[in-house]
Amino acid sequence: MLSINNLHASVEGKEILKGLSLEIKPGEVHAIMGPNGSGKSTLASVLAGKEDYEITDGEVLFHGKDLLDLAPEERAGEGLFLAFQYPVEIPGVSMTNFLRTAVNSVREYRGQEVLSGGDFLKLMREKQAIVELDANLTKRSVNEGFSGGEKKRAEIFQMAMLEPTLSILDETDSGLDIDALRIVSEAVNKLRSPERSWLVITHYQRLLDHIVPDFVHVLYKGKIVKSGGKELALELEEKGYDWLKELNPA
Amino acid sequence: MASTIDQHKASFLEALQTSAAEGSSARTQAREALETLEVPTRKWEDWKYTQVRDLLKASYTTSGLAVESTEGFLIPDLEGDVLVFVNGRFSPALSTFGSNGDNMHIAPMGHLSELLSGVVDTHLGELISDSNIFTATNTAYADQGVVIFVPNGKIAEHPIQIIHINHPGAEALASQHRNLFVVGKHAVAKVAETYFSIGEGTSFRNQVDELIVLDNGELEYVKIENESDQASIMGHTYGHLGRDSKIRMFTLTFSGELVRNNLHLKLAGENVNAQLNGVYLIDGSQHVDNYTKVDHAEPHCYSNELYKGIITGSATGVFSGYIHVWPDAQKTNAFQSNRNILLSDNANMYTKPQLEIYADDVKCSHGATTGRIDEGAIFYLRARGIPELEAQKMMIHAFTMETVESLSMEPVLAYIEEKITGRF
Ligand SMILES: Nc1ncnc2c1ncn2[C@@H]1O[C@H](COP(=O)(O)OP(=O)(O)OP(=O)(O)O)[C@@H](O)[C@H]1O
Numbered sequence A: 001m002l003s004i005n006n007l008h009a010s011v012e013g014k015e016i017l018k019g020l021s022l023e024i025k026p027g028e029v030h031a032i033m034g035p036n037g038s039g040k041s042t043l044a045s046v047l048a049g050k051e052d053y054e055i056t057d058g059e060v061l062f063h064g065k066d067l068l069d070l071a072p073e074e075r076a077g078e079g080l081f082l083a084f085q086y087p088v089e090i091p092g093v094s095m096t097n098f099l100r101t102a103v104n105s106v107r108e109y110r111g112q113e114v115l116s117g118g119d120f121l122k123l124m125r126e127k128q129a130i131v132e133l134d135a136n137l138t139k140r141s142v143n144e145g146f147s148g149g150e151k152k153r154a155e156i157f158q159m160a161m162l163e164p165t166l167s168i169l170d171e172t173d174s175g176l177d178i179d180a181l182r183i184v185s186e187a188v189n190k191l192r193s194p195e196r197s198w199l200v201i202t203h204y205q206r207l208l209d210h211i212v213p214d215f216v217h218v219l220y221k222g223k224i225v226k227s228g229g230k231e232l233a234l235e236l237e238e239k240g241y242d243w244l245k246e247l248n249p250a
Numbered sequence B: 001m002a003s004t005i006d007q008h009k010a011s012f013l014e015a016l017q018t019s020a021a022e023g024s025s026a027r028t029q030a031r032e033a034l035e036t037l038e039v040p041t042r043k044w045e046d047w048k049y050t051q052v053r054d055l056l057k058a059s060y061t062t063s064g065l066a067v068e069s070t071e072g073f074l075i076p077d078l079e080g081d082v083l084v085f086v087n088g089r090f091s092p093a094l095s096t097f098g099s100n101g102d103n104m105h106i107a108p109m110g111h112l113s114e115l116l117s118g119v120v121d122t123h124l125g126e127l128i129s130d131s132n133i134f135t136a137t138n139t140a141y142a143d144q145g146v147v148i149f150v151p152n153g154k155i156a157e158h159p160i161q162i163i164h165i166n167h168p169g170a171e172a173l174a175s176q177h178r179n180l181f182v183v184g185k186h187a188v189a190k191v192a193e194t195y196f197s198i199g200e201g202t203s204f205r206n207q208v209d210e211l212i213v214l215d216n217g218e219l220e221y222v223k224i225e226n227e228s229d230q231a232s233i234m235g236h237t238y239g240h241l242g243r244d245s246k247i248r249m250f251t252l253t254f255s256g257e258l259v260r261n262n263l264h265l266k267l268a269g270e271n272v273n274a275q276l277n278g279v280y281l282i283d284g285s286q287h288v289d290n291y292t293k294v295d296h297a298e299p300h301c302y303s304n305e306l307y308k309g310i311i312t313g314s315a316t317g318v319f320s321g322y323i324h325v326w327p328d329a330q331k332t333n334a335f336q337s338n339r340n341i342l343l344s345d346n347a348n349m350y351t352k353p354q355l356e357i358y359a360d361d362v363k364c365s366h367g368a369t370t371g372r373i374d375e376g377a378i379f380y381l382r383a384r385g386i387p388e389l390e391a392q393k394m395m396i397h398a399f400t401m402e403t404v405e406s407l408s409m410e411p412v413l414a415y416i417e418e419k420i421t422g423r424f
């Protein structure tokens, strides 16, 4: 489904991703861990299509298409979703209007019929229930004044609304209390299917207790330096990242 | 020997001269004043960013091509009077008015009742404290316009729609328009004035509005300038607000090669509430200058001014906000804000706040920002599947809608909303 091959990306002349390769098959959950500043969010942004990054080498195929050649909105239409580490606040744009436009845009892209007002509200109520999102939040402006945890929950709610095939969760667990973590994880697990995949970026094993990954990768200085099964996450939690320095001296 | 600019002035005046507007002493005085009034130059402080000389250069005609219908020019669902001016002239065939019955006296100039003629004789020119060549030309020669008088205690529920449609031919079209609205004590009136043009011909409109709102009266006045990029507008609006009165002004500008909207409100009684908002969405080589002046002459008044602009292409926006708080005007609350988004590298914005405060117990503030559209937000919307242009529309909508929240004419609000999101 997603095939990243020798990806190099820079920002302002500084290389952040330095030959990253990763293969995700339908139905798989991959976790990416790694120290601060190693390039995890950069990878997520590059995949979602943020224009600040220059791709200097490599390729990314998504469902067989050249992902890097698509506009961000086309990537979303193709089934890519990024739950942002820091979702932006957009005062003056109501959550409901935003979601209706988003859902209908991707539906149009996918050749599906645009939802009527009634059907949209029904869908919204249904997905809201999955993440136990306070209904009042959808009446407000996008993320405006949401607490850290509410923002993360709202991201998962959006994911549920847009029905992507590949979801990248960038530290969605950070800032969530135990209950919220459980709710968010359950929402993800409910959506799991043989067609849907996840790329979960996290610092903590506790998320991976709930969303059990098929593979765990360690990203360090713009490259995947180690991959393994779910037990690798436990090992990392125990050992920390100091061992990386010896493995791959700067 | 006359200078070139004097020659331009002379031919401009000649083009706009009419014989019909005889009568009042204001007109006679204005004619006399025109002999000495000069054309503003950029050396004049109030005209620093806007070159008006070229407006006088064209050789104008006052007639244009026919307009047969108002289709596409009416604000949907706005029920009330419709007064249509085609190429500056009142069109009885396209107009209907009188929906407010006894609650409002209204007529186009040239069709005034005895009562409305009396209103004109008493008030015309009364508010023009700083006569210039444009206002004087208007006072002297404008024989087209709308006169409204709402008697004390009358609520004129139905809005008045004044529609201007210019259809210039090969020659540049010049027109003048004069509004005089008098809203009595405890009376209410609502007016939406729209400007359109057909075709690509050049036009120039010189308009003056005088708004008198007596004690505890209320006026809502919306202007939507939506002509072609070959149209220029010189507008002067003066308001005189009595004790406990309310005014809500909103000016939306899309159009225009050169547009100057002067707005001068005098808060002349205690406890006046004045809202002056505006939005301009301009591109190409348009030049739009909003010049506002709020005179706080009495205590306990509130004025709030919010102008927002989206500027792209190599267009230029200008906002000048002058707040003058007189020595007696204690407990004044006067706020002013001008916020702009530039969508292109060549777009320009000049903002000039000017506060002169001679009372000590006042709350005044002003703020101005000019920046770029929030790229982070645009990316967020696009990452959710929303196409770039749609994302930009949503951001423009979000940015501007705050300015229209206080309008009470729902259909006008919806119309503005649609116009704004459809602009780029
Ligand atoms: N727009 C940018 N301009 C300059 N530097 C950037 C930009 N984006 C990322 N970087 C730099 O790239 C490096 C990787 O950042 P990134 O956000 O991808 O790290 P991360 O692995 O997500 O870290 P964290 O665990 O703290 O979230 C950092 O050194 C960061 O400062």
Ligand SMILES: [Mg+2]
Residues within 6 Å of the ligand: A040, A041, A042, A085, A170, A171
């Ligand atoms: Mg990060």
